[in-house]
Amino acid sequence: MTRDDRDYISRYLNEHCQLFNCYGYTECTGTVIQYLIGDNDVKFIPIERPLTNIHIYLLDKYLQPVIPDVQIGEIVIGGKILFLIKSNSLINSL
Numbered sequence: 806m807t808r809d810d811r812d813y814i815s816r817y818l819n820e821h822c823q824l825f826n827c828y829g830y831t832e833c834t835g836t837v838i839q840y841l842i843g844d845n846d847v848k849f850i851p852i853e854r855p856l857t858n859i860h861i862y863l864l865d866k867y868l869q870p871v872i873p874d875v876q877i878g879e880i881v882i883g884g885k886i887l888f889l890i891k892s893n894s895l896i897n898s899l
Contacts, residue, residue: 818842826850830882837861837882859884 818824828838838861840853855861862881863871871878 814842826852828852828880855882855884 814824824842826840826842827836829836836856837859838852838855840851842850860883862883863878864881865871865876865878868881
């Protein structure tokens with residue numbers, strides 16, 4: 806995030822406006838991770854923890870867990886809710 810981005814965001818954070826950092830899967834606009842951004846978060850915005858019934862894994866190209874702060878990986882989403890969304894999508898497409 807650039808300094809201009811931080812300045813822009815900090816202008817709008819107040820008791821009347823809340824800003825969330827959300828992450829979801831590509832297939833739809835569903836959110837699986839969300840973080841409420843506060844005044845102290847404008848330098849670094851985490852992605853927080855997954856929502857209920859969702860599992861998040863950070864895996865390398867061999868599908869092994871990454872070593873934090875050492876390796877780069879991909880976010881892999883799993884859990885009951887993802888299965889339900891995918892299965893419902895398949896049923897509706899028949």
